[in-house]
Amino acid sequence: xxxxxxxxEEKYQEYLIDESKNLGEATxxxxxxxxxxxxxxxxxxxxxxxxxxxQGSMTGIVGGSIPCGGHIMNLQKMKRILSFANxxxxxxxxxxxxxxxxxxxxxxxxxxxxxxxxxxxxSEGTASIGGILATAARGxxxxxxxxxxxxxxxxxxxxxxxxLHVIGRSSAEESDLLDTIIGSEGLLGIITxxxxxxxxxxxxxxxxxFFFKExxxxxxxxxxxxxxxxxxxxxxxxxxxxxxxxxxxxESKKAFMNKIKELPDIEKAFNHLLYLELGGTEERxxxxxxxxxxxxxxxxxxxxxxxxxxxxxEIQKMHAFHHCVAECINLYTEEVRRGDNRITKLxxxxxxxxxxxxxxxxxxxxxxxxxxxxxxxxxxxxxRYLHANILPKNYTEYESGEKLIDFWNREAYEKxxxxxxxxxxxxxxxxxxKYIYTEKQRAQMVTQKxxxxxxxxxxxxxxxxxxxxxxxxxxxxxGASL
Ligand SMILES: Cc1cc2nc3c(=O)[nH]c(=O)nc-3n(C[C@H](O)[C@H](O)[C@H](O)COP(=O)(O)OP(=O)(O)OC[C@H]3O[C@@H](n4cnc5c(N)ncnc54)[C@H](O)[C@@H]3O)c2cc1C
Numbered sequence: 001x002x003x004x005x006x007x008x009e010e011k012y013q014e015y016l017i018d019e020s021k022n023l024g025e026a027t028x029x030x031x032x033x034x035x036x037x038x039x040x041x042x043x044x045x046x047x048x049x050x051x052x053x054x055q056g057s058m059t060g061i062v063g064g065s066i067p068c069g070g071h072i073m074n075l076q077k078m079k080r081i082l083s084f085a086n087x088x089x090x091x092x093x094x095x096x097x098x099x100x101x102x103x104x105x106x107x108x109x110x111x112x113x114x115x116x117x118x119x120x121x122x123s124e125g126t127a128s129i130g131g132i133l134a135t136a137a138r139g140x141x142x143x144x145x146x147x148x149x150x151x152x153x154x155x156x157x158x159x160x161x162x163x164l165h166v167i168g169r170s171s172a173e174e175s176d177l178l179d180t181i182i183g184s185e186g187l188l189g190i191i192t193x194x195x196x197x198x199x200x201x202x203x204x205x206x207x208x209x210f211f212f213k214e215x216x217x218x219x220x221x222x223x224x225x226x227x228x229x230x231x232x233x234x235x236x237x238x239x240x241x242x243x244x245x246x247x248x249x250x251e252s253k254k255a256f257m258n259k260i261k262e263l264p265d266i267e268k269a270f271n272h273l274l275y276l277e278l279g280g281t282e283e284r285x286x287x288x289x290x291x292x293x294x295x296x297x298x299x300x301x302x303x304x305x306x307x308x309x310x311x312x313x314e315i316q317k318m319h320a321f322h323h324c325v326a327e328c329i330n331l332y333t334e335e336v337r338r339g340d341n342r343i344t345k346l347x348x349x350x351x352x353x354x355x356x357x358x359x360x361x362x363x364x365x366x367x368x369x370x371x372x373x374x375x376x377x378x379x380x381x382x383x384r385y386l387h388a389n390i391l392p393k394n395y396t397e398y399e400s401g402e403k404l405i406d407f408w409n410r411e412a413y414e415k416x417x418x419x420x421x422x423x424x425x426x427x428x429x430x431x432x433x434k435y436i437y438t439e440k441q442r443a444q445m446v447t448q449k450x451x452x453x454x455x456x457x458x459x460x461x462x463x464x465x466x467x468x469x470x471x472x473x474x475x476x477x478x479g480a481s482l
Pocket of ligand 1: 018019053054055056058059060061064075096122123124126127129130132133134135136137139140185189192323326330423426459
């Protein structure tokens, strides 16, 4: 074995679990420090047909970085910011293990006050660039800036045979391949480097958080907003929702969370929170804010109770608040898991863009209430990318919760067509692949897998189930599992 490959020992236990709280198993681990080492390790393991699970920062919530046997390749030591280039738009090339926070610090240091940033900002700052690209992760400003793919001009990737590929955008075909790799959850190769396209921050940023008592009130506001949005100078750069259960979880932990502990307590009567972020020139923002305040008043939300903030520092606090919503739900799972380690995170991650806001909330609530399961909902209002998290108290509820997630996915598929997701499939949701990718898409993915990883060693269990009896969700031949 290569000198960089270590047998699994007690001290590496933390690399067996990610934020999905699923526990994996592995026989060896490596921490390559550069691309050459990645290639060497892959070639060594290929000889023995050892499966490899790739890890960035392990903040994923669908178990993608959790090994099901074989080898763990953790890229946390590949942390160099390699170069900056000023082409049509400024770009930065980094190694895959650089975290989002480290990237932001590097950009600030290089551009000194010129206010450049990389727009796909998933809220977890410790996430690695490799992990972000593998899952096509994005943050709350996605409806304004668009998909992560738009902000990647080139990657370097080591495939399942140890061969290095440089994939850019010099032809339509190459560009399509790059877009396919982004979001393919490490099935085609190990991203070692990426060149990222930067943008200038908007001139001004304001945030307004409205509170509503009734679902009908927030629904009327969302409807009103969607009717007039085109006239609002494209100023709205985020629309985030959190329900009362999510807010209760944050309130119970707020005192221990430095970034948000000074925010006012949220009145018990408020059952729905809607955060709107505005960006652009001061004049446009002021006009838009006035329209929004009037609309809120008409829909029963008191503008005097709204939180209104301006400037990047204050906006960061609002982002931290919404990050805490996700974090507190994960903390809840961790606490319950201490009593029973079979319990893992249970999140439905389904976009329902065609549904009115109220129906979208009811889609989740009705069945959860019927089954007496506790849920917390949060996420993007635009595109209805809402995340319904089941909060089980014990294993019996956990088992019902798993079935409820399957039910929601099946319902969404049957009623509204293909299910779009935001946080990836990983291993936690691979039984749902048939709802998420069409047969044609699955066949294309299998063909690409054959080309880049013919031995099927990379990230086994991600996206495609290893249960070969489940023909719709597996790509592995019966008897061919490693
Ligand atoms: C509190 C919290 C908030 C979050 N908020 C958001 C959010 O706003 N938006 C969002 O989209 N996600 C969010 N996430 C999920 C998570 O942060 C993202 O999925 C993130 O992109 C994962 O990055 P990572 O480095 O931790 O990847 P990991 O968890 O280590 O890996 C994720 C997947 O990528 C693969 N992978 C990792 N690195 C590479 C590589 N170099 N080459 C090939 N494959 C690789 C892994 O095998 C795995 O399948 C959140 C998570 C938490 C815990």
